[in-house]
Amino acid sequence: MARSTPSRASDSPRDAIALLKQDHRTVEALFDEFESADEEEQSSIAERVCQLLTIHAQIEEEILYPEAMEALEDEEDSELVHEAQVEHASAKDLIAKIEGMAPEDDGFRATVKVLGEYVKHHVKEEEGELFPKLKKAEIDLKDMGSRLADRKFALMEQIGIQAEEPAPARKRATAKGSRAAGARARQARAGSRRSSRSSSRATRH
Numbered sequence: 001m002a003r004s005t006p007s008r009a010s011d012s013p014r015d016a017i018a019l020l021k022q023d024h025r026t027v028e029a030l031f032d033e034f035e036s037a038d039e040e041e042q043s044s045i046a047e048r049v050c051q052l053l054t055i056h057a058q059i060e061e062e063i064l065y066p067e068a069m070e071a072l073e074d075e076e077d078s079e080l081v082h083e084a085q086v087e088h089a090s091a092k093d094l095i096a097k098i099e100g101m102a103p104e105d106d107g108f109r110a111t112v113k114v115l116g117e118y119v120k121h122h123v124k125e126e127e128g129e130l131f132p133k134l135k136k137a138e139i140d141l142k143d144m145g146s147r148l149a150d151r152k153f154a155l156m157e158q159i160g161i162q163a164e165e166p167a168p169a170r171k172r173a174t175a176k177g178s179r180a181a182g183a184r185a186r187q188a189r190a191g192s193r194r195s196s197r198s199s200s201r202a203t204r205h
């Protein structure tokens with residue numbers, strides 16, 4: 001019997017790949033939304049996307065990548081993990097740059113756009129190359145999924161942000177579903193913007 005790990009997520013445990021793919025869809029939707037948003041909205045979307053990507057990168061680096069390295073014996077396969085780690089480092093540089101910018105700064109939009117393109121490329125490699133290899137490897141993906149979820153929710157709690165899972169797990173959101181998810185996302189961001197605005201003002205000059 002599979003070990004049942006307590007999780008703060010109310011849904012039944014998903015396997016590691018389903019959870020990470022869901023994270024990918026969430027940030028992709030936010031990058032799409034950023035394109036057509038006004039300046040104020042762009043600021044909160046960028047803040048949200050940076051927070052979610054930071055958490056996603058951290059759970060992959062703490063749990064997924066080390067265990068993938070161990071399970072993938074082929075040198076070429078473990079090279080995929082090394083590449084992914086290097087890509088994370090570059091994405092984090094861009095995230096730090098965005099977090100240090102104000103939305104009216106020159107290059108703010110362009111930097112978020114470049115991060116979006118960068119993430120898109122990284123996600124394509126993870127989903128197209130790494131994840132299929134993990135499915136064939138000796139890894140308990142259900143157990144890993146529970147541990148990823150626990151760590152993810154703990155990190156979200158630590159930085160004080162709420163879960164936002166707009167897209168259904170198996171299917172891209174329909175236009176209608178997407179609009180409803182967008183409205184929920186805007187509500188969640190408006191709340192977090194109100195609470196974080198004063199603190200970010202205090203640190204920005």
Ligand SMILES: [Fe+2]
Pocket residue numbers: 020024056060123126
């Ligand atoms: Fe990922």
Ligand SMILES: [Fe+2]
Pocket residue numbers: 057060084088122126
């Ligand atoms: Fe990654």
